[in-house]
Amino acid sequence: KNQVEQSPQSLIILEGKNCTLQCNYTVSPFSNLRWYKQDTGRGPVSLTIMTFSENTKSNGRYTATLDADTKQSSLHITASQLSDSASYICVVSGINYKLSFGAGTTVTVRA
Amino acid sequence: GAVVSQHPSRVICKSGTSVKIECRSLDFQATTMFWYRQFPKKSLMLMATSNEGSKATYEQGVEKDKFLINHASLTLSTLTVTSAHPEDSSFYICSAITLAGASYNEQFFGPGTRLTVL
Numbered sequence: 428k429n430q431v432e433q434s435p436q437s438l439i440i441l442e443g444k445n446c447t448l449q450c451n452y453t454v455s456p457f458s459n460l461r462w463y464k465q466d467t468g469r470g471p472v473s474l475t476i477m478t479f480s481e482n483t484k485s486n487g488r489y490t491a492t493l494d495a496d497t498k499q500s501s502l503h504i505t506a507s508q509l510s511d512s513a514s515y516i517c518v519v520s521g522i523n524y525k526l527s528f529g530a531g532t533t534v535t536v537r538a
Numbered sequence: 539g540a541v542v543s544q545h546p547s548r549v550i551c552k553s554g555t556s557v558k559i560e561c562r563s564l565d566f567q568a569t570t571m572f573w574y575r576q577f578p579k580k581s582l583m584l585m586a587t588s589n590e591g592s593k594a595t596y597e598q599g600v601e602k603d604k605f606l607i608n609h610a611s612l613t614l615s616t617l618t619v620t621s622a623h624p625e626d627s628s629f630y631i632c633s634a635i636t637l638a639g640a641s642y643n644e645q646f647f648g649p650g651t652r653l654t655v656l
Contacts, residue, residue: 461644463647468629468650468652469649469650470542470544470631470633470647470648470649470650471582471631471647472647473644473646476644516581516582525584526584526645528581528582528583529581530580530581531581533579
């Protein structure tokens with residue numbers, strides 16, 4: 428069974444600090460890995476997408492890494508802002524557009 | 539960028555009634571749309587895959603007669619929750635795949651519809 432596991436489940440950080448979220452997956456065959464940001468009561472918004480040949484990708488203050496050998500990914504948030512408070516979901520794409528979703532990490536940024 | 543809209547954003551209905559949720563791709567054509575359900579603090583669960591002009595493919599455990607899906611055009615898919623019950627209360631999210639330009643088969647998600655069945 429294809430699985431995507433994220434850690435931690437939730438975290439609280441102070442505004443301006445950095446944090447790193449983790450994602451481990453067992454999806455095979457692997458097409459790409461995406462990180463989404465989901466605000467409460469809203470749909471997910473794509474942050475980064477990486478194929479197996481890409482090790483890192485940035486989108487502003489968000490930097491994702493991918494190790495296809497160990498099947499691990501991370502999302503690093505730099506200089507966090509209050510607006511970064513959201514759920515961050517790791518999603519792995521296999522074949523036929525099927526997506527495997529992680530449970531998400533809830534990030535709370537406090538002033 | 540590709541924009542997907544949903545209507546309504548929130549709906550409250552009485553038990554036993556049917557509710558229709560629309561999913562539209564606003565600036566692109568989508569051959570395939572997906573319907574997800576999300577419970578509080580849980581991840582998205584795929585309910586069905588909707589292809590334009592053909593019957594939807596439902597995931598295991600999803601009742602076809604309960605959740606009717608119609609994909610009549612390349613920009614519109616609808617989900618109808620028939621004879622809704624309180625346990626159908628949830629956050630429903632659609633997504634769409636653009637025909638061209640996306641090398642990653644990226645899915646663009648709608649903003650979601652909050653359904654509350656009284």
